[in-house]
Amino acid sequence: PSSPGNQSTCLLEVSLATPKKDPQETYRDYVRRKFRLMEDRNARLGECVNLSHRYTRLLLVKEHSNPMRAQQQLLDTGREHARTVGHQTSPIKIETLFEPDEERPEPPRTVVMQGAAGIGKSMLAHKVMLDWADRKLFQGRFDYLFYINCRELNQSAAERSMRDLISSCWPEPCAPPRELVRVPERLLFIIDGFDELKPSFHDPQGPWCLCWEEKRPTELLLSSLIRKKLLPELSLLITTRPTALEKLHRLLEHPRHVEILGFSEAERKEYFYKYFQDAEQAGHVFNYVRDNEPLFTMCFVPLVCWVVCTCLQQQLEGGGLLRQTSRTTTEVYMLYLLSLMQPKPGTPQLQPPPNQRGLCSLAADGLWNQKILFEEQDLRRHGLHGADVSAFLNMNIFQKDINCERYYSFIHLSFQEFFAAMYYLLDEGERGAGPEQDVHRLLAEYEFSERSFLALTIRFLFGLLNEETRSHLEKSLCWKVSPHIKTRLLQWIQSKAQSAGSTLQQGSLEFFSCLYEIQEEEFIQQALSHFQVIVVSNIASKMEHMVSSFCLKNCRSAQVLHLYGATYSADREDRARCSAGTHTLLVQLPERTVLLDTYSEHLASALCTNPNLIELALYRNALGSRGVKLLCQGLRHPNCKLQNLRLKRCGVSSSACEDLSAALIANKNLTRLDLSGNGIGLPGMTLLCEGLRHPRCRLQMIQLRKCQLESGACQELASVLSTNPHLVELDLTGNALEDLGLRFLCQGLRHPACRLRTLWLFGIDLNKMTHSRLAALRATKPYLDIGC
16 A cells, blocks of 8 residues: 555646646636526426527617616617717727726726616626627736625625635635736726615615625625725626615715616617527517517617517427517516416417415515515415416426525516516405505505616506406416406506695606506596696607507697607707808608607697697607698597697708698698708798798797798798788708898898797807897887897
8 A cells, every 4th residue: 555655646646647738718717607608598308509699789878977876677679779869878898898088088897787577788888798708808907806796795694704705705725826817907897786685785884894804794794895994996897777776876985887788779670589599480580579569669778679479389399370469578477477367389288386475575575675586485485386386387487596505586687576566456255375565555655667677566556457468367277367457557546636736747757657567548548637837858769659648649638748858958959059161961761760659649639639638848859741740630629729839849840841831721720830950942942931820820929040041041031021920930940041140030020010029049150230129119119129
């Protein structure tokens, strides 16, 4: 037998013969193995998808806004069009997240990546890890990337050090080399899912962790890392839903905010072709979904895109025709749930699990306690036992945690919110061991705030109250839905209207998103009947425009409607005066950026069916020529009682003025028109003046600020002033009329038939002769107020 000395010599020889592998290469290999393959949520046992093959690039933009204004927009599905027009944000690529720019000369140390539920935050974080390991990303910038899953941190009760945290990411049992923290500026930590942290993480109590080997409670360790108390030189990439931005913002100093906007139209198509590997089948499915505009728009959210593809693939595998007609997020999730009840070809019939109510109460309880990982004792408390759990696992509603099989979770947080909404629909006698809060408590906590952690749950609650959806619940799942929920919702909405003085403004877009989910005109009419003034701000996406107009077409009581596009700033626009001699060219909107016909059709319907509506103001709504034509059909309707129409910066072209002219003649109630910020030019002014000169036109005020008008337009306007006895106010601010144009205008102003009392001419470069003409005009018409 060998002596101990001989054994030591042997080991030394082996270690000299086999060079030790570079620890960075060892770690890269481990990251590749961990992140290369992803398991689809509905995958059969052992099936995996290559992340690089499925991953589709997401649209990212730099955000400069206060996080208080960030919105949880599961339906935010076309916003790139509004972004392109508004120039309020700028696109950014993953490769440049930590690069300096014109606003930030120093590279940012913290990047916050925000995005709505299912928008692809975690998959993007996984792809960053994989691309770094494959030497495709951040080479020369970061030596090591570490992935921290906030969901897993919630389960850590023991004290930990930074060394322990890194060790948990390391492939070998031995502690990582001390050299890692010697150059912390070469380290990047990805903290995925900040919004999923327990409340104890948001404001931990105790001394900060200042040393990387010092043990502290996990809450304090993470907070010290985020606040830059611990290793301040390292870099952080934090993903979160917007709902947690305010809490996160309190911990950070000068982070770079990046918003994930999901898939563009081209990327949606790319995703379909990656999911359905057969190109012919992919094209067939993509064209089918694209024809369903609301559904195709919702596919901007990657999770919705996956659900739709999954359901349609199942229909095709079953030999059936494509038959879904989903218009709302709730319908998409319901479609997926019902599809899970259908057996796959060659498998036995799936039976609904015996205790679905327990799953709902578990979801609601977790929602209130902000808990997303559940232990077996949590399941038992809600009456869920082995057979129930197995059934839910087989149906792909529930999953075991990948890193710790003692824990269970829903396949995605949004599915937990879906089942939590179901809990509030059940008859009170059937709810089981769930939370005691009734629907009034739920709504009181929510307050129609898009920042509320309940926002998506409330949208699902409204959507599940749709009669057709409710019928599916009762027939397919044998659930008895409470008949009183709708009444309680309407009572709560009425009380909110009374406390707000019949004005709907704060949270209006979120409120409309809830109403859109229910898709029942009678309910929406009742809900909106308590509001006389409705102001909807920050409408950014095509989907948000569709949601708003769908609700407004069912509004029968409002007297005033104001709809603000997201990129419009009233303060800046109204304060600005054109500097002397300048003229801003207004570029016509390309057709692809123009809003859907449905939007204008719904607004036209509101004009016809709401006898109380007297003021409609659209700011930065990209109507285009087609949209204006449709809107004018409503204006010409005999039931239209509108008096004040504002189409400010709405992409109104010169050709659209023909429809507006016809509306001025047909509508005897319309007295005020604002077309500021539209490039109508001389051709448009010529068409518009035909209506203004007509004897049946009753218009009293017209605003034409920054409308690309030049001297020739003043000839047309002069003829209007000499023939229209009703026009008393004219605003031509910001147009390059020059002295020749003013000379034409003065001819009309001097005419005995002219009744004008107010003329605005700010921002026009005029010579002394023109000023003398205007002074002489004031002397002969002292009641005429001229501002210049």
